[in-house]
Amino acid sequence: MSDTDLADRYGTRATWRRPALLAAVVVVVLAAAAVLGWIIKGQADPDVASGQLTFDVVDDRTASARFTVDKDDDVEATCTLKAYAEDHNLVGTVSFVVQPGTSGTVERDVATDRRATSVELVGCTAPGQSRPR
Secondary structure, eight states: OOOOHHHHHHOOOTHHHHHHHHHHHHHHHHHHHHHHHHHHHHSSSSSEEEEEEEEEETTEEEEEEEEEEEEETOEEEEEEEEETTTTOOEEEEEEEHHHHHHHHEEEEEOOSSOOOOOOEEEEOOOOOOOOOO
Protein backbone atom coordinates (compact mmCIF):
# COMPACT_ATOMS: atom_id res chain seq x y z
CA MET A 1 0.00 0.00 0.00
CA SER A 2 1.45 3.38 -0.95
CA ASP A 3 0.89 6.90 0.30
CA THR A 4 -1.21 7.74 -2.73
CA ASP A 5 -3.54 4.86 -1.96
CA LEU A 6 -4.06 6.15 1.57
CA ALA A 7 -4.60 9.70 0.31
CA ASP A 8 -7.16 8.44 -2.17
CA ARG A 9 -8.90 6.43 0.49
CA TYR A 10 -8.88 8.88 3.45
CA GLY A 11 -8.17 12.23 1.85
CA THR A 12 -5.27 14.57 2.58
CA ARG A 13 -4.75 16.50 5.76
CA ALA A 14 -6.16 19.99 5.91
CA THR A 15 -3.23 22.37 5.52
CA TRP A 16 -4.93 25.24 7.34
CA ARG A 17 -5.21 23.58 10.77
CA ARG A 18 -1.64 24.02 11.99
CA PRO A 19 -1.34 27.73 11.04
CA ALA A 20 -4.79 28.42 12.52
CA LEU A 21 -3.84 26.71 15.78
CA LEU A 22 -0.55 28.60 15.91
CA ALA A 23 -2.35 31.91 15.31
CA ALA A 24 -4.87 31.14 18.06
CA VAL A 25 -2.08 30.30 20.52
CA VAL A 26 -0.25 33.54 19.65
CA VAL A 27 -3.44 35.58 20.22
CA VAL A 28 -4.06 33.94 23.61
CA VAL A 29 -0.43 34.44 24.72
CA LEU A 30 -0.49 38.12 23.66
CA ALA A 31 -3.78 38.70 25.47
CA ALA A 32 -2.43 37.05 28.63
CA ALA A 33 0.75 39.16 28.42
CA ALA A 34 -1.33 42.33 28.05
CA VAL A 35 -3.46 41.47 31.09
CA LEU A 36 -0.36 40.60 33.13
CA GLY A 37 1.29 43.90 32.15
CA TRP A 38 -1.84 45.82 33.14
CA ILE A 39 -1.92 44.08 36.54
CA ILE A 40 1.78 44.69 37.17
CA LYS A 41 1.47 48.37 36.26
CA GLY A 42 -1.46 48.83 38.62
CA GLN A 43 0.32 47.11 41.51
CA ALA A 44 3.74 48.67 40.95
CA ASP A 45 2.58 52.29 41.01
CA PRO A 46 -0.08 52.75 43.71
CA ASP A 47 -1.73 56.13 44.25
CA VAL A 48 -0.74 56.05 47.93
CA ALA A 49 1.83 54.10 49.95
CA SER A 50 2.64 54.13 53.65
CA GLY A 51 5.32 52.88 55.99
CA GLN A 52 5.46 52.65 59.77
CA LEU A 53 8.15 54.52 61.62
CA THR A 54 7.42 54.25 65.36
CA PHE A 55 4.72 53.80 67.96
CA ASP A 56 4.49 54.72 71.64
CA VAL A 57 2.12 53.51 74.33
CA VAL A 58 0.97 56.76 75.91
CA ASP A 59 -1.14 55.25 78.71
CA ASP A 60 -3.50 52.33 79.37
CA ARG A 61 -6.09 53.76 76.96
CA THR A 62 -3.98 55.36 74.22
CA ALA A 63 -1.25 54.39 71.77
CA SER A 64 0.37 56.81 69.34
CA ALA A 65 1.83 55.91 65.95
CA ARG A 66 4.05 57.87 63.57
CA PHE A 67 4.25 56.74 59.97
CA THR A 68 4.93 58.08 56.51
CA VAL A 69 2.39 58.61 53.75
CA ASP A 70 3.65 58.93 50.19
CA LYS A 71 1.04 60.24 47.76
CA ASP A 72 0.35 62.95 45.22
CA ASP A 73 -0.89 66.29 46.57
CA ASP A 74 -4.34 65.90 45.00
CA VAL A 75 -5.00 62.40 46.41
CA GLU A 76 -7.13 61.82 49.52
CA ALA A 77 -5.91 58.75 51.42
CA THR A 78 -7.74 56.66 54.03
CA CYS A 79 -5.39 55.02 56.54
CA THR A 80 -6.05 52.35 59.18
CA LEU A 81 -4.16 51.61 62.40
CA LYS A 82 -4.76 48.67 64.77
CA ALA A 83 -3.52 48.32 68.35
CA TYR A 84 -2.94 44.95 70.01
CA ALA A 85 -2.53 43.90 73.65
CA GLU A 86 0.11 41.61 75.11
CA ASP A 87 -2.15 38.59 74.50
CA HIS A 88 -2.38 39.57 70.78
CA ASN A 89 -6.03 40.58 70.99
CA LEU A 90 -7.19 43.64 69.11
CA VAL A 91 -7.75 46.46 71.61
CA GLY A 92 -8.20 49.44 69.32
CA THR A 93 -8.57 50.48 65.71
CA VAL A 94 -8.86 53.79 63.93
CA SER A 95 -9.44 54.72 60.29
CA PHE A 96 -8.96 58.31 59.21
CA VAL A 97 -8.52 60.47 56.14
CA VAL A 98 -5.24 62.11 55.18
CA GLN A 99 -6.37 65.21 53.31
CA PRO A 100 -5.05 66.20 49.88
CA GLY A 101 -1.93 68.29 50.17
CA THR A 102 -0.75 66.38 53.26
CA SER A 103 2.19 64.03 52.80
CA GLY A 104 5.23 62.90 54.75
CA THR A 105 5.13 61.95 58.43
CA VAL A 106 1.72 61.58 60.06
CA GLU A 107 1.09 61.09 63.79
CA ARG A 108 -2.17 59.63 65.03
CA ASP A 109 -3.49 58.33 68.38
CA VAL A 110 -5.40 55.07 68.73
CA ALA A 111 -7.92 54.80 71.57
CA THR A 112 -7.69 51.36 73.20
CA ASP A 113 -9.86 49.22 75.49
CA ARG A 114 -6.83 48.33 77.61
CA ARG A 115 -3.06 48.73 77.46
CA ALA A 116 -1.63 48.14 73.99
CA THR A 117 1.77 46.60 73.40
CA SER A 118 1.96 47.07 69.64
CA VAL A 119 0.45 49.12 66.85
CA GLU A 120 0.05 47.86 63.30
CA LEU A 121 -0.25 50.11 60.29
CA VAL A 122 -2.70 48.19 58.10
CA GLY A 123 -2.01 50.68 55.34
CA CYS A 124 -3.51 53.49 53.33
CA THR A 125 -5.79 53.41 50.31
CA ALA A 126 -6.89 55.94 47.74
CA PRO A 127 -10.16 55.97 45.80
CA GLY A 128 -9.98 53.08 43.34
CA GLN A 129 -7.16 51.38 45.26
CA SER A 130 -8.63 48.44 47.16
CA ARG A 131 -5.45 46.99 48.64
CA PRO A 132 -3.90 48.95 51.54
CA ARG A 133 -0.27 49.92 51.06
